[in-house]
Structure formats: structure tokens, C-alpha cells
Amino acid sequence: MSIEVEHISKSFGTFKALDDVSLRINAGELVALLGPSGSGKTTLLRVMAGLETPDPHPQASVNFHDEDVSSRSVGQRQVGFVFQHYALFRHMTVFENVAFGLRVRPRRERLPAEQIKARVNQLLSLVQLQQFANRYPSQLSGGQRQRVALARALAVEPKVLLLDEPFGALDAKVREELRQWLRTLHEQMHVTTVLVTHDQEEALEVADRVVVMNNGRIEQYGTPDEVFHHARTQFVMEFLGQVNVFQGRVHRGKATAGPLCIDYPAYDGAEERLANVYLRPHDFAIRRSTGGEPALQAIIVRINAAGALARLTLRAGDGSAILAELPLEELRELDLHENESVFLCPKKARVFLSGQEANETTAAFNGKVQGRISG
Amino acid sequence: MTSISRPRVLPGFSLTLGYTVLYLSLIVLVPLAALFIKAAGLGWSEFWQAATSPRVLASYRLTFGTALAAAVINSIFGFIVAWTLVRYQFPGRKLLDAIVDLPFALPTAVSGIALTAVYSQNGWLGQYLEPLGVKVAFTPLGIIVAMTFIGLPFVVRTVQPALEDLEREAEEAAASLGASRWQTILWVIAPSVVPALLTGFALSLARGIGEYGSVVFISGNMPMRTEITSLLIISKLEQYDYAGAAAVAVMMLLVSFAMLLLINLIQRYAARRYQGVL
Numbered sequence: 017m018s019i020e021v022e023h024i025s026k027s028f029g030t031f032k033a034l035d036d037v038s039l040r041i042n043a044g045e046l047v048a049l050l051g052p053s054g055s056g057k058t059t060l061l062r063v064m065a066g067l068e069t070p071d072p073h074p075q076a077s078v079n080f081h082d083e084d085v086s087s088r089s090v091g092q093r094q095v096g097f098v099f100q101h102y103a104l105f106r107h108m109t110v111f112e113n114v115a116f117g118l119r120v121r122p123r124r125e126r127l128p129a130e131q132i133k134a135r136v137n138q139l140l141s142l143v144q145l146q147q148f149a150n151r152y153p154s155q156l157s158g159g160q161r162q163r164v165a166l167a168r169a170l171a172v173e174p175k176v177l178l179l180d181e182p183f184g185a186l187d188a189k190v191r192e193e194l195r196q197w198l199r200t201l202h203e204q205m206h207v208t209t210v211l212v213t214h215d216q217e218e219a220l221e222v223a224d225r226v227v228v229m230n231n232g233r234i235e236q237y238g239t240p241d242e243v244f245h246h247a248r249t250q251f252v253m254e255f256l257g258q259v260n261v262f263q264g265r266v267h268r269g270k271a272t273a274g275p276l277c278i279d280y281p282a283y284d285g286a287e288e289r290l291a292n293v294y295l296r297p298h299d300f301a302i303r304r305s306t307g308g309e310p311a312l313q314a315i316i317v318r319i320n321a322a323g324a325l326a327r328l329t330l331r332a333g334d335g336s337a338i339l340a341e342l343p344l345e346e347l348r349e350l351d352l353h354e355n356e357s358v359f360l361c362p363k364k365a366r367v368f369l370s371g372q373e374a375n376e377t378t379a380a381f382n383g384k385v386q387g388r389i390s391g
Numbered sequence: 392m393t394s395i396s397r398p399r400v401l402p403g404f405s406l407t408l409g410y411t412v413l414y415l416s417l418i419v420l421v422p423l424a425a426l427f428i429k430a431a432g433l434g435w436s437e438f439w440q441a442a443t444s445p446r447v448l449a450s451y452r453l454t455f456g457t458a459l460a461a462a463v464i465n466s467i468f469g470f471i472v473a474w475t476l477v478r479y480q481f482p483g484r485k486l487l488d489a490i491v492d493l494p495f496a497l498p499t500a501v502s503g504i505a506l507t508a509v510y511s512q513n514g515w516l517g518q519y520l521e522p523l524g525v526k527v528a529f530t531p532l533g534i535i536v537a538m539t540f541i542g543l544p545f546v547v548r549t550v551q552p553a554l555e556d557l558e559r560e561a562e563e564a565a566a567s568l569g570a571s572r573w574q575t576i577l578w579v580i581a582p583s584v585v586p587a588l589l590t591g592f593a594l595s596l597a598r599g600i601g602e603y604g605s606v607v608f609i610s611g612n613m614p615m616r617t618e619i620t621s622l623l624i625i626s627k628l629e630q631y632d633y634a635g636a637a638a639v640a641v642m643m644l645l646v647s648f649a650m651l652l653l654i655n656l657i658q659r660y661a662a663r664r665y666q667g668v669l
Contacts, residue, residue, distance in 0.1 A: 067563055067566075067567070090563070090566045090567045091567065091569045091570065091571070095567060097564065099560045099563070103558055103561045103564040104561070104564075105561060105564075105565075105579055106561075116565070116578070117568035120565075120570040120571070120578070121569060168564075168568065169567075169568075172568055172569060
């Protein structure tokens with residue numbers, strides 16, 4: 017079942033949580049709403065669920081499977097909603113929690129007690145909690161509670177599953193496990209799922225598509241690969257992953273930032289304009305000598321070699337910190353040490369004109385075009 | 392059981408326990424013991440006679456019956472008041488919140504006189520109720536009104552924190568699972584609030600049973616009909632029948648204690664059942 021929201025705005029007092037947002041989520045997809053706190057992602061999810069009423073707008077609508085559900089209450093929308101803090105019924109056992117949605121149905125739609133029992137047990141085995149059926153939520157760990165919440169939401173056979181930072185309150189290890197588990201579950205059930213998170217790793221790993229939000233607007237909507245490698249705006253560039261920013265200028269098809277010089281055919285005006293040049297830590301090649309290429313000289317401040325990639329913190333001549341990554345073998349080959357001076361040669365970069373988002377940007381060095389990035 | 396003498400990381404247990412025992416003895420147990428000793432001076436058959444004469448029995452029925460009715464009324468309406476104060480923002484909410492405490496602060500005699508003035512035949516409300524055949528002043532109904540008045544803050548003040556503790560999200564979860572508002576109130580909200588509501592009920596009941604000042608004015612104090620037990624004790628004292636007064640008081644004390652104990656047990660059961668912590 018697809019989800020479509022159109023022209024949704026939502027204000028709380030003077031704060032605009034959502035600013036004319038439109039979004040279409042295809043049936044069966046797992047989509048992550050990603051953004052910093054206050055970006056409106058939870059509000060958007062709650063509007064989809066019917067827990068929040070959007071500001072009146074003539075074209076505002078929420079559609080499930082091309083059917084307008086704006087006027088339906090949360091109970092009539094048949095959504096499964098999972099809250100960050102579980103929101104389990106404290107006075108009910110795990111079994112009773114999961115059975116709740118089945119037991120509150122009007123009498124003529126209600127399943128017989130035997131079938132409810134069978135269904136609940138089936139769900140509990142799905143979330144691997146059969147042996148905890150008679151426990152109370154206070155006797156479970158955070159990860160177990162969240163799985164109960166998920167089983168409870170699934171009990172009513174929801175058409176869409178909405179998860180509000182479901183793993184936000186859990187520790188890293190459990191979060192990682194549940195993330196994998198959720199992905200597997202999604203592949204089994206193929207219920208359209210929307211997941212709110214502020215954890216980019218979670219979003220990029222689990223989701224089919226990612227919606228990056230900021231200030232109540234959608235910055236970019238695309239596959240994890242698209243949003244990470246082809247960020248459309250400076251916000252997305254800075255929000256996803258680590259990035260080094262250099263302030264520079266563009267004119268006549270060239271962008272310069274310090275010693276770096278980059279081809280930038282998108283702007284060939286004679287007038288100089290300010291621009292930001294972005295380089296991911298893995299976009300640098302580390303050399304002991306420049307080899308004639310434009311390069312940035314920097315001193316290695318710290319080497320962190322825990323993992324397949326070694327992470328280097330460097331200090332440039334002007335005192336700014338630079339992050340670089342290189343494969344561990346390469347680090348060993350180069351025999352790099354802290355307090356050594358090295359040259360950073362950019363392999364590729366993204367250029368954004370200041371005060372202007374979503375431009376055509378290209379990145380090239382020494383006239384060797386690295387490939388155009390769609391904007 | 393933790394031993395009393397065991398050394399602790401944070402000391403202070405033996406001091407505070409000692410203080411508690413001493414304090415409770417001086418303030419509560421010694422006067423109550425004096426009461427029992429006084430009543431014991433009567434001998435068993437005389438005691439029984441004094442504590443169960445028809446006039447006294449009628450006063451027990453009236454006192455416990457009206458206090459029970461008032462506590463039930465307070466539990467229902469006190470809950471609604473607490474709900475309104477916790478759940479909604481509206482102009483004058485703070486004022487309303489303060490008004491709830493007034494019955495605490497007002498001298499009971501003042502509230503008794505005020506209620507009598509309002510509900511008597513010529514009072515503001517009494518003059519409209521009287522033609523409808525509803526007599527409030529000088530009837531058991533008037534006693535219930537007075538006890539409801541003085542017991543209301545107990546329910547509101549105990550239920551309020553429990554309602555504030557309620558998870559908004561649990562209600563939203565219930566709604567998203569298709570529960571109607573009534574089902575949510577019945578199955579999700581009520582169980583979390585029941586233990587607090589029981590406490591409020593018990594406090595309101597206890598206050599009603601022991602109430603004197605506000606009731607004597609509105610009840611009219613007709614023996615066998617509108618005479619509450621505390622008034623009966625006072626009139627026995629006025630006739631210098633100290634032992635008789637003590638006998639009635641002991642009876643009252645025992646019944647009250649049994650009732651409070653019962654409510655406490657129910658409450659513990661409810662708390663365990665609903666909180667799921669053992």
C-alpha cells in the first residue's frame with residue numbers, strides 16, 4: 017500500500033514543524049525519514065498515522081493507496097505505530113499487550129478467543145518472545161520491549177507500519193541487531209514501512225529510500241546511495257557522513273580553495289563568486305610528495321587504525337582540522353606516523369556556490385574530469 | 392527481613408526508625424490506648440450495651456452509610472475534576488486548582504454553617520429544591536453533601552499525580568490499535584489510576600466517618616434519624632458518661648481500622664496486578 021502526502025504543513029504555535037511537504041512512498045518499500053531533531057520527521061510520521069492534524073490547506077491530503085484518508089481517525093487508518101519509548105501497557109502482560117488490538121475489535125469482527133491466542137502466539141514466536149508471554153513489560157529489557165511493541169502493532173495486520181525512532185532508546189549493540197532483524201522482517205512481510213531516525217547509519221543501512229529532512233522541508237529523497245554520493249544540497253552533504261569543507265571562489269569554470277584548484281564548468285562567468293568545496297575523508301589521496309599535483313600540506317595529529325580503514329586527523333597550515341581515511345594496508349605501506357607532514361591530493365570533490373543549493377556540480381582535478389554529478 | 396543492627400552504607404535507619412516508633416506512640420498509640428483503657432472500665436456486658444444500643448446502632452448506620460456514599464460520589468467527580476485539571480489548558484485553570492483545596496483550609500464549622508444556609512428551606516438552593524420534594528438540610532442527604540464537600544480534595548489530590556504520570560503515548564498506541572475512547576479509558580487509563588483512586592476513596596471515607604464540625608449544622612441531629620456517631624459521643628460526654636463515650640469510640644475505631652485495612656489490601660492487590668512488579 018503506497019503512502020502519499022501532499023502539501024502538508026504543521027505549526028505548533030509560531031514553530032513551523034512542517035512546511036508544505038509532499039512525498040510519495042511506494043508500496044512495499046522501507047523508507048527512512050532522516051534529519052536532525054526539530055526537522056519535522058516525527059511530525060510527518062504522526063501526520064501519516066493520523067496522530068497529528070495538519071494545518072488546513074486546500075490541497076493538503078494524506079493518501080493510502082491513492083485513497084484520501086485525511087478525515088479518518090488513527091484507529092480507522094489501520095496503521096501499526098511503534099513509539100520510541102515503546103508505550104506498552106504497563107499493567108498488561110506481554111500476551112495481553114499483543115492481544116489488545118484483537119480484543120478491542122467490535123464483537124462481530126472479533127476473532128474467537130482461541131484464534132486470538134493462536135495469532136498472538138504466532139506473533140510472539142515471530143519476535144522470538146514466546147517464553148516471555150506472561151511477563152510484564154517492566155520485567156523485560158529495552159530491546160525485548162520494543163519487539164513486543166512491534167508484535168502488538170503487527171497484530172492488527174496494519175496496511176502500513178510507522179516506526180518513530182524505534183531503536184533510539186537502545187544501546188548500540190542491540191540497536192544493530194534489531195536493525196538487521198527489522199530488515200529481515202520487512203523482506204518477509206513486505207508491509208510499507210516508514211522509519212523515523214536521526215541515526216544516518218541506521219537509515220542508510222536499513223532503508224530502500226531515505227528522505228533527508230531539515231527545517232520542516234524535504235532536502236532530498238532517494239536511495240541511500242543517491243543521498244550519500246550525490247547530495248543535492250549542502251545540508252545533505254554536511255549531514256550525511258563526515259566531510260571537510262573548504263571555502264573558496266569560482267570563476268571562469270574553475271573553483272579554487274587555497275592550493276586546491278578544481279574544474280567547475282557549471283559556472284564560467286568572469287565575476288568571482290564564493291563557493292564551498294566539499295571533500296569526504298576518503299576523497300583524499302595521501303602522498304609523501306606532491307608529484308606536481310595541487311595538494312594540501314598538513315601535519316598528522318592522530319591516527320586511529322581500529323578497523324579496515326585508518327582514520328587520520330590532520331592539521332592544515334591555517335590550523336583547520338582535516339579528516340582523511342585510507343585503507344589500513346596503504347597506511348602500513350606509507351609507514352605514516354603522527355606529527356609527520358604529508359600532502360593531501362583530492363581525488364574528487366563537490367562544489368556548491370554559496371547561498372545556492374542544488375546546483376549542477378562537477379568535480380575534476382587537473383583537467384581530468386571525474387564524472388558529472390546530477391543535480 | 393533486613394536486620395536492624397546490620398551496618399549500612401548510608402546510615403540513619405536506626406535513628407529514623409526509633410524516631411518513628413516514638414513519635415507514633417506519643418501522637419497516635421498512647422491516646423488510643425487511653426481510650427481502650429477507659430472503655431475497659433465498663434466490663435464486657437456494659438460495654439456491649441453502651442456500644443450497641445439502638446440509638447448508637449442507628450448512628451453507625453448513618454455515619455458509615457453517608458460517608459460511603461460521599462466517598463463514592465467524590466471518587467467519580469473528583470476523578471473528573473483531576474482529569475480536567477491535568478489534561479486541559481484553559482484560562483482559570485490555576486484558580487480552579489486552588490479552589491479544590493478550600494475545603495481543607497476552611498474551618499469545618501464555617502463550611503457547615505455555609506452549607507446549611509445554602510440548602511435550608513429559605514436558602515439559595517434550598518428554596519428551589521424544596522418544592523421539588525428534595526430536602527437537603529436536616530436529612531441524611533445533607534450529611535452526604537457536607538461529607539462530599541470536605542472529602543473532595545482528598546480524591547483530586549491523590550488522583551492528580553497518577554494522571555500526570557500517564558503516558559500519552561500509551562493512549563495513542565491504544566487508539567492506533569483501533570480501541571475506541573471508552574475502551575482506552577477502561578482498559579488503559581483506569582488500571583493505572585485505580586490504586587491512586589482507591590487511596591483517595593479511603594481518605595475521603597475516613598474523613599467522612601470522623602467528620603463533626605460541618606455535619607452537625609446541616610444534619611439537625613435528630614436521634615435515630617440524623618444523629619452521627621461523633622455527635623453522639625459528644626452528647627455522652629456532656630452527660631459525663633465518659634466510659635459510654637469511650638465504648639462507642641472504640642467500636643468506631645475498630646470498624647474504621649478494619650475498613651481502611653481492607654482498602655489497603657485491595658489497593659496492594661491492585662497495584663501489584665496493574666504495575667506488574669512483584
